Amino acid sequence: MRILVTGGAGFIGSNFIRYMLARHPDYQIINLDKLTYSGNLENLSDIHTRKSEVVNRKPTHNSQLTSLSYRFIKGDICDTKLVNGLVKDGIDVIVNFAAESHVDRSIMDAGVFINTNVLGAHVLLEAAKKHPVKKFIQISTDEVYGSLGSDGYFTENTLIAPNSPYSASKASADLLVRAYHHTYNLPVIITRSSNNYGPYQFPEKVIPLFITNALADVPLPLYGNGLNIRDWLYVEDHCRAIDLVIEKGKEGEVYNIGGNCEKTNLEITKTILKRLGKPEGLIKYVRDRPGHDRRYAIDSTKIQRELGWSPRYTFEDRIDKTIEWYIENESWWKKIKSGEYQEYYDKMYGESRES
Numbered sequence: 001m002r003i004l005v006t007g008g009a010g011f012i013g014s015n016f017i018r019y020m021l022a023r024h025p026d027y028q029i030i031n032l033d034k035l036t037y038s039g040n041l042e043n044l045s046d047i048h049t050r051k052s053e054v055v056n057r058k059p060t061h062n063s064q065l066t067s068l069s070y071r072f073i074k075g076d077i078c079d080t081k082l083v084n085g086l087v088k089d090g091i092d093v094i095v096n097f098a099a100e101s102h103v104d105r106s107i108m109d110a111g112v113f114i115n116t117n118v119l120g121a122h123v124l125l126e127a128a129k130k131h132p133v134k135k136f137i138q139i140s141t142d143e144v145y146g147s148l149g150s151d152g153y154f155t156e157n158t159l160i161a162p163n164s165p166y167s168a169s170k171a172s173a174d175l176l177v178r179a180y181h182h183t184y185n186l187p188v189i190i191t192r193s194s195n196n197y198g199p200y201q202f203p204e205k206v207i208p209l210f211i212t213n214a215l216a217d218v219p220l221p222l223y224g225n226g227l228n229i230r231d232w233l234y235v236e237d238h239c240r241a242i243d244l245v246i247e248k249g250k251e252g253e254v255y256n257i258g259g260n261c262e263k264t265n266l267e268i269t270k271t272i273l274k275r276l277g278k279p280e281g282l283i284k285y286v287r288d289r290p291g292h293d294r295r296y297a298i299d300s301t302k303i304q305r306e307l308g309w310s311p312r313y314t315f316e317d318r319i320d321k322t323i324e325w326y327i328e329n330e331s332w333w334k335k336i337k338s339g340e341y342q343e344y345y346d347k348m349y350g351e352s353r354e355s
C-alpha cells in the first residue's frame with residue numbers, strides 16, 4: 001500500500017507516520033509537508049535516521065530497516081504540479097493532515113487558513129480525480145459542528161455550524177470533499193476528531209503550552225473563566241482510528257472520533273500544575289478568546305459499532321506520559337519557544353490580553 005500523507009511533519013501527522021511504519025512495515029509512506037512554523041522534521045528524527053541508515057546501507061542487525069519505505073518531500077499541497085506528479089506516480093491512499101491548525105492564529109489572520117485548508121484540499125481532490133486513488137481520507141475536526149450547550153453530543157448528523165475562521169475553513173474543505181464524492185464518485189472518507197494531546201504537539205495548543213510554561217515557572221494564560229469544555233483524545237488512539245478507517249471505512253462516510261473525556265480547561269490546568277508540583281498561583285486569567293466555543297463533546301458510537309474502535313487510553317494515564325515526554329524532551333520545545341514562536345507569544349499574551 002502506498003500512502004501519501006500530507007502534513008506529516010506536524011503533531012498528529014508525525015505520530016501517524018510512526019504508528020503506521022511500526023504496524024505496517026510493508027506500507028510505503030510519502031510525507032508531503034511544507035514545513036510551516038508547526039512542521040518540524042525533528043518530530044520524525046528517529047524515522048529519518050533509520051531511513052538514512054537504509055539508504056547508506058550501513059550494516060545493521062535490524063532486518064526491518066531494509067524494508068523501511070518512507071520518503072519526505074518538502075512542498076505545498078497548493079502546488080498543483082507537485083501534487084499531481086506525486087499522485088500520478090501511483091498512490092493508493094491520500095491522508096490529508098496538512099493544515100493551519102490553531103484557532104487563535106486564524107482569528108489574527110484567516111488568509112493562510114483559506115489557502116491551505118480549503119484551496120490545498122481542492123488541489124488534492126483534483127489530483128485524486130485525475131489519477132484515481134482507492135481512498136481519500138480528509139482529517140477534519142469536531143470544531144466544524146460549532147459549540148454545544150451543557151448537554152448533548154456531536155453525531156455525524158449534527159449540522160455543520162463552524163464559529164472560528166479555522167473551523168470554517170475545515171468545514172469548507174469537508175463540504176468540497178463531500179461534493180467530490182457525490183459528483184465524481186471519489187472514494188472519500190471524512191474523520192472528525194476531538195482535541196488531541198500527546199508528544200510532539202506544538203506548544204501553542206493548550207496542553208503543551210501549559211506544561212512547558214509551568215516547567216519554566218511562567219504564567220498559564222487561561223481564557224475567560226476557564227470553564228470551556230473540550231473532549232480529550234490521546235493522539236495514538238486517533239492514529240489507530242485512522243488506520244482502521246483506511247482499512248475498513250466506508251466510502252462517502254463521516255466518522256466522529258472522540259475520547260469520551262470531557263474536561264474544563266480549568267481542570268486540565270489544575271491537573272498539569274498538580275502533576276508538576278507547581279502552585280495554582282501560576283494560573284493567570286486573561287481576556288477570553290473572541291467567539292470562544294463553549295463545549296465540544298463527541299458521540300463516537302458509529303466508529304465503535306461499524307469499525308470496532310474505541311479509545312484504549314485513559315486521560316489520567318496518558319496526561320502523565322505526556323508530561324513526562326515534555327520533561328524529557330526539553331530541548332525540543334525550548335528550541336521552538338525561543339525562536340519564531342516567541343514573537344507570536346508576545347503578540348498573543350502581551351499587555352492587550354491581560355484581563
Ligand code: NAD
Pocket residue numbers: 006007008009010011012013032033034035036037038039040075076077078096097098099100101102116120139140141142170192193194195196197202
Ligand atoms: P500541526 O499544525 O501540528 O501540523 C500541520 C502540518 O501541516 C505541519 O507539519 C505543517 O508544516 C503542514 N502544512 C501546513 N500547511 C501546509 C501546506 N500548505 N502544504 C503542506 N503542508 C502543510 O497540526 P495537527 O494538530 O497535527 O493537526 C493535523 C490535522 O488534524 C489538521 O488538519 C487539523 O485540522 C486536524 N485536527 C487536529 C486536532 C488537534 O487537536 N490537534 C483535532 C482534530 C483535527
Ligand code: TYD
Pocket residue numbers: 102103104143195204205206207209221222223228229230265289
Ligand atoms: P486549543 O489548544 O487552542 O484548541 P482548540 O481551540 O482547537 O480547542 O485550546 C483548547 C482550549 O483551551 C480552548 O477552550 C481555549 C483554551 N486555551 C486557553 O485557555 N489558554 C490558551 O493559552 C490556549 C492556547 C487555549
